[in-house]
Amino acid sequence: MQTIIFESCRFTRLGLIHSLAVNGIGSRETSYANSLEDLQRSCEHPIPRIILINESCLPIQSQSSTVIRNLIVEHPQSLFIIFMSSTNNHFEQYVFVRENVIITSKSIKTATLNQLLSHHVRQFNLTGIGDNRLNISPVVLSRSESNMLKMWMSGEGTTQISDKLRIKVKTVSSYKGSIKRKIKSQNKHIIYHVVRLSDSLTEGIYVS
CATH class of the missing domain: 1.10.10.10 (Winged helix-like DNA-binding domain superfamily/Winged helix DNA-binding domain)
Incomplete structure (x- = not known):
């Protein structure tokens, strides 16, 4: 399952890589974006199924929001997980704002992130109905x-x-x-x- 990580912090990347590995997504299926342009190119082919984005990596321009918005619309089967970064407040929860868009923060518990990833992987592979303990309905x-x-x-x-x-x-x-x-x-x-x-x-x- 192709995955993109758009995260500049090395330690956070390692944590995300571990969570992906727990869910059967190996290093060969994972690519890294270092800029918005990288992210756009990486989404062209093959189509990624999971895209992990740190908000702080997005340039403070309206164009960056438009690019992400377009990617979300163009890839409805891809799961976008957006990590809030410009807040010092502790937020361990997650919020589905679209069927394929989750907003959370770096404070999310590893177990919760693994549940979200596992649910998406199982649905994609048609190996199960996912984790019914998760609230995946958009707000x-x-x-x-x-x-x-x-x-x-x-x-x-x-x-x-x-x-x-x-x-x-x-x-x-x-x-x-x-x-x-x-x-x-x-x-x-x-x-x-x-x-x-x-x-x-x-x-x-x-x-x-």
């Missing part, structure tokens, strides 16, 4: 939650949001609680980061 926010989240991310407080949306303070708090459960974090900075990264690399978190 979906209600329209009300999405509207409230935009205001929350812009810096507005609970009372301001309540007044502008003409809803009870208790309802705003309920929406916040629901979003925290769905994104698997009580930390608003992590939530903001996941949402911004999702907006940048996809068309944003699904809204029903």
